[in-house]
Amino acid sequence: MNKRRKFIKKAGLASLATISGLEVVFASNLPRGMRFIGLQDELPPGKDPEMTLLNDLPWNIEAKAHLLDDAVTPSDKFFVRNNGLVAENPDSATWTLRIEGESAQSMKTYTIEELKEKFATYSYNLVIECGGNGRSEFNPPAKGNQWTIGAVACAKWTGVRLKDILNDVGLKNDAVYIGYYGADVHLSKDPSKVTISRGVPLSKALEDETLIAWRMNDQQIPIINGYPLRLVIGGWPGSVSGKWLNRIVIRNKVHDGEKMGGDSYRIPCETVAPGAKVADEDMCIIESMPVKSLITYPKSGAMINKGKSLKVRGHAWAGDYNVTGVQVSTNFGGTWLDCNLDEAVNRLAWQRWATQVSFSKTGYYEVWARATDENGNSQPMVVPGWNPKGYLNNACHRIAVQVS
Amino acid sequence: MRKGQFKFIFLIVGFVGTALAISACTSSIPDRPSLIPEKEIAEFKVNAQRVLPAGIGKEQVINNCVHCHSSKLIAQNQASREGWLGMIRWMQKTQGLWPLGSNEKTILNYLANNFSPENKGRRVPLTDIEWYQLEDLDYDYLQQLLPIVLEMQP
Numbered sequence: 001m002n003k004r005r006k007f008i009k010k011a012g013l014a015s016l017a018t019i020s021g022l023e024v025v026f027a028s029n030l031p032r033g034m035r036f037i038g039l040q041d042e043l044p045p046g047k048d049p050e051m052t053l054l055n056d057l058p059w060n061i062e063a064k065a066h067l068l069d070d071a072v073t074p075s076d077k078f079f080v081r082n083n084g085l086v087a088e089n090p091d092s093a094t095w096t097l098r099i100e101g102e103s104a105q106s107m108k109t110y111t112i113e114e115l116k117e118k119f120a121t122y123s124y125n126l127v128i129e130c131g132g133n134g135r136s137e138f139n140p141p142a143k144g145n146q147w148t149i150g151a152v153a154c155a156k157w158t159g160v161r162l163k164d165i166l167n168d169v170g171l172k173n174d175a176v177y178i179g180y181y182g183a184d185v186h187l188s189k190d191p192s193k194v195t196i197s198r199g200v201p202l203s204k205a206l207e208d209e210t211l212i213a214w215r216m217n218d219q220q221i222p223i224i225n226g227y228p229l230r231l232v233i234g235g236w237p238g239s240v241s242g243k244w245l246n247r248i249v250i251r252n253k254v255h256d257g258e259k260m261g262g263d264s265y266r267i268p269c270e271t272v273a274p275g276a277k278v279a280d281e282d283m284c285i286i287e288s289m290p291v292k293s294l295i296t297y298p299k300s301g302a303m304i305n306k307g308k309s310l311k312v313r314g315h316a317w318a319g320d321y322n323v324t325g326v327q328v329s330t331n332f333g334g335t336w337l338d339c340n341l342d343e344a345v346n347r348l349a350w351q352r353w354a355t356q357v358s359f360s361k362t363g364y365y366e367v368w369a370r371a372t373d374e375n376g377n378s379q380p381m382v383v384p385g386w387n388p389k390g391y392l393n394n395a396c397h398r399i400a401v402q403v404s
Numbered sequence: 405m406r407k408g409q410f411k412f413i414f415l416i417v418g419f420v421g422t423a424l425a426i427s428a429c430t431s432s433i434p435d436r437p438s439l440i441p442e443k444e445i446a447e448f449k450v451n452a453q454r455v456l457p458a459g460i461g462k463e464q465v466i467n468n469c470v471h472c473h474s475s476k477l478i479a480q481n482q483a484s485r486e487g488w489l490g491m492i493r494w495m496q497k498t499q500g501l502w503p504l505g506s507n508e509k510t511i512l513n514y515l516a517n518n519f520s521p522e523n524k525g526r527r528v529p530l531t532d533i534e535w536y537q538l539e540d541l542d543y544d545y546l547q548q549l550l551p552i553v554l555e556m557q558p
Contacts, residue, residue: 057448057474139524141482143491187472188500189439262494300530302538310538366530382526400533 046222048076054145058082058187059224062133062150065397066299068315071345071352072125073153075222081130081151082224083259084195087183087244092214092228097165101179101249105170112214112229118168119160124209124234125349127154127317129289131237131265134393137383140275142390149294149397154315154350157232159213162248163206171202171250178205179255180231180242197257198239198265199249204287209234209348212245234348235319237286237391239265260285267387274386283388288319290394291379293326293353293371300399306362310401313354316341318373325372326353330365330401333381339369365401445471455479461514464507472499478519485516 043053043061050067054060061080068077092112100107110118130151135142162178179199186193204210211232214221221227226243233240239259249255259265266283268276293316304310316323322344327336339355359365372378379396452466452475469478472495483491489512495501504511 053476054480055474055476057472057477137524137527139521139526140484140487141521141524143481143483143487145477146480186500190500193500298538299536301533301535303535304538395527398530400530402535 044224046076046224047080051077051079052148052150054147058084059086060145062147063153064150064299065294065296065314065399067296068150068153068294069296069313071154072217073155075155075217075219075225078153078155078216078222078225079130079151080224081132081145081238082184082243083239084187085185085189086224088185090183090223090228090244092220095228095246097212097229097245098247099165099169099250100247101251103172103175103252104250105172108169110165115160115165115212115214119164121158121160122208122211123156123158123215124211124232124346125154125156125344126209126211126232126234127152127289127348127350128232128234128238128241129153129292129317131239131286131289131391132389134383134395135390137393137395138274138386138390139383140386142388144389151238152292152294152317154317155216156218157211157213158215158218159211159229159232161208162210162212162231163208165212165248166205166250169250172252174252175202175250176253177201177251177255179249179251179257179260180240180245181247181249181257182226182230182242183244183246194258196239196242196259197255198242198260199251199255199257200233200236200240201254201287204233204236209346235288235317237265237289254285263389265391266389267385267391271385272387276386278388286391288321289317290384290392291318291321291323291371291373291377292316292394293323293369293379294397295328295367295369295399298399298401301402302399303402303404304359306359306403309356309358310367311354311356312339312367312369313352314369314397315350316353316369316371317350318371318377320348322374323351323353323371324374327370327372328355328357329368329370330357330359332366333368333396336370359401359403362403365403366398367401368396368398370396440471448474451475457518459514459518461510461517464510465514468502468504468507468511472501478515482519482521483515484521485512487521488512488515488519 043051044059047061048067050064052062054062059080059082063077063079095112096109098109130147132144133147133151134149135144136146136148177199179197181197184195186195213232214229221230229245231242231245262280265286267286268278269282269284272278293314295312295314297313312328316326326339326341328339329336337355339353342352344351370379379394381396383393383395448470449466452470455475456462
């Protein structure tokens with residue numbers, strides 16, 4: 001895209017945002033495939049103009065690495081992975097959450113006010129990464145939105161613990177799994193079709209950090225990201241963190257909702273050759289996401305003068321686990337340099353890493369980053385195991401640098 | 405010929421013509437559940453005209469494939485003919501896509517010709533790099549200076 005077009009894009013969105021109230025009005029009222037006349041192919045309001053629009057029906061939007069430099073991802077740089085259409089006219093004042101299911105001791109319904117009154121409120125910084133982040137690199141290509149590296153974010157989420165609600169409702173002895181339902185509309189607009197209804201084993205549901213959240217970064221959750229209520233389950237594929245949440249079912253078996261089976265959010269239980277056909281019964285549900293890192297500074301394409309050192313920094317995360325080390329290489333993985341690595345502010349938050357590199361000669365360089373988790377797993381330099389839907393690409397992130 | 409008679413014949417010709425035109429149109433519109441308003445579909449089609457490359461089968465793709473999802477989803481994917489057929493079958497099985505009949509072959513040809521996979525190997529070189537001169541500013545140092553600057557204010 002040329003610079004002029006980019007400028008027009010930005011100016012267009014900026015002028016839209018300056019019309020008082022537009023952002024709020026439209027944000028609370030995003031209809032299916034909403035478009036502004038004269039601004040086709042544009043992002044919905046409330047998203048940074050540098051975000052990449054992959055799909056507008058349904059909305060699928062990702063960040064670029066340098067947009068994710070903040071320790072806590074601002075809402076305008078938070079990716080969007082919607083499977084269906086945004087819930088129609090959701091309202092926090094009238095919204096209810098129902099808990100039921102064959103393994104629930106009772107059925108209970110709560111308004112958001114009741115959740116706030118009845119249960120203690122907690123805030124955590126939690127990493128949500130789309131299971132398909134990095135899909136675009138798989139060969140043969142995998143179907144679906146072609147995410148590059150930006151379907152990940154770590155925002156501050158505020159809400160109540162799911163485990164407190166589950167305790168209030170009561171679990172039967174045979175409870176093993178929970179599943180969610182939301183108010184998003186199926187793309188076909190067929191009301192009998194469920195867009196997506198996934199879940200997690202009870203052990204994950206009962207973790208302290210598993211939240212039913214109504215605030216993101218101390219503000220109302222953007223409607224496109226699940227206002228007024230959503231699940232936030234850090235470290236697992238984003239699809240378990242149901243948006244526009246209105247129902248949770250307590251199950252006596254693995255939840256069998258929409259997109260729990262087939263190729264959806266599942267990978268071959270045993271690794272397969274690229275392009276292989278995999279039978280349904282040989283597919284396993286993705287749980288914890290793999291160790292990964294991003295270089296969020298500098299932006300790829302930096303030109304520097306010889307003799308100057310270059311500050312490099314980013315984040316690292318590892319699903320349910322801690323990151324124990326991050327290294328960078330400026331010679332395509334030939335040698336690796338240890339980075340400073342911060343502790344996570346809480347479990348399931350990403351960790352800041354930083355270092356400084358220098359280049360002895362002029363020329364084209366790439367900086368590669370590689371994180372290692374507490375189990376000794378680290379990121380591959382090439383694209384990892386092929387799977388039919390292209391999940392879990394945690395190949396090391398690369399940026400380009402020119403030294404002259 | 406009297407004026408009235410002429411008018412009548414004109415009317416008949418006009419009526420038959422319109423009927424023919426309507427039937428021609430409807431025959432290209434697939435049999436589908438009409439849950440999505442026509443107005444929205446018309447808009448998706450206009451967008452698809454812009455997004456999708458020209459070629460035999462484009463019209464059939466627009467008529468059948470952009471009711472439920474954006475043409476952007478088509479354009480960002482790559483697959484073999486077999487791969488595209490798999491996606492169509494999945495949509496028919498689970499997402500409410502109607503049978504494509506004789507259009508299926510045309511649609512598959514179009515998709516396989518225009519969106520075929522390229523062999524990317526195990527990892528492609530970095531592409532689309534936007535080069536820029538990195539400003540020689542030490543933000544950490546500036547941040548350390550900030551409180552001092554703020555204190556200096558009256």
